[in-house]
């Protein structure tokens with residue numbers, strides 16, 4: 001996945017443009033910047049890449065989620081449905097707005113189970129946020145239909161599936177708003193950065209203002225701009241945008257490599273009858289950022305992971321005991337360990353976490369192995385790695 005593996009002259013040139021002008025701020029300083037507007041250019045490039053009318057760059061993927069939800073009017077006391085398997089950023093970004101994350105089961109796509117989403121809707125539900133984990137996606141048609149019927153906003157977190165498509169459309173562009181991260185380990189990186197994409201002009205203007213202290217960005221005199229509403233600082237810097245600009249132009253190259261390697265893993269490992277591949281919804285094409293498969297049970301999965309480690313197969317994980325990505329170990333969330341007081345409404349709204357068990361999610365996560373696909377590997381390395389993985393698994397079945 002990580003674009004940093006292939007940094008080169010293109011990234012250096014873009015960064016040097018910014019350093020030579022001395023303007024690290026994305027807005028203003030028109031006279032000093034030698035015509036360099038890296039954040040603006042990156043937004044235009046992302047709009048093309050993700051086939052979306054509007055793009056707002058922000059400082060991280062976590063910020064992108066908060067900004068996307070705020071732009072759609074989600075705030076205090078509202079419920080947002082998210083999957084049990086995601087990254088901690090999902091509930092953090094929701095809680096920052098005073099809203100309540102409602103976690104529901106995943107299915108064999110490793111993302112939201114539409115039936116679980118439907119069952120969790122209440123009069124407080126405002127949005128459904130699908131998280132396209134590990135390079136693939138949820139059943140977006142089913143989720144869109146549920147959102148349409150219930151008048152809910154559909155937000156896509158495509159941070160881990162940059163470049164994957166659903167019925168020919170880039171992930172992130174299907175729902176009302178899409179969120180991306182360009183942090184240091186993502187398929188394309190800025191170091192730290194993120195983006196919100198949308199075809200809805202009102203949401204876009206909200207995102208544009210909200211991520212820069214509520215500035216209206218009318219004219220080219222920041223001192224004369226007004227603040228139509230309260231905002232925050234989630235801006236990206238020109239330096240970060242410069243790295244991203246070089247990277248996004250290389251995305252097709254990165255995707256070709258990832259997908260070629262994904263195919264090798266899939267073809268080699270699927271020859272073992274006890275292995276099932278992750279389900280990709282009809283019409284979906286993975287980004288190839290990860291290779292995902294299921295083993296028959298949790299015990300075998302743990303043994304395989306252990307044997308992978310002992311035999312030098314790095315970058316493969318089972319998330320059952322992981323405290324970044326899966327609900328089982330999120331004690332800080334379940335116990336509401338906060339630096340500052342949390343509202344009674346949110347406390348009550350989250351009390352279900354103490355009593356709910358997510359057996360369906362456990363069933364899938366317990367048997368899943370997710371392997372990062374690195375851009376810097378050679379095809380020969382991938383083939384021998386896949387072969388080695390297959391041998392290890394067969395020896396343990």
Ligand SMILES: *Cc1c(COP(=O)(O)O)cnc(C)c1O
Nearest residue numbers: 060061062087089159160181183
């Ligand atoms: C990386 C990631 C984020 C957060 O992105 P940052 O840029 O690190 O804040 C959010 N959601 C998912 C699924 C991610 O993988």
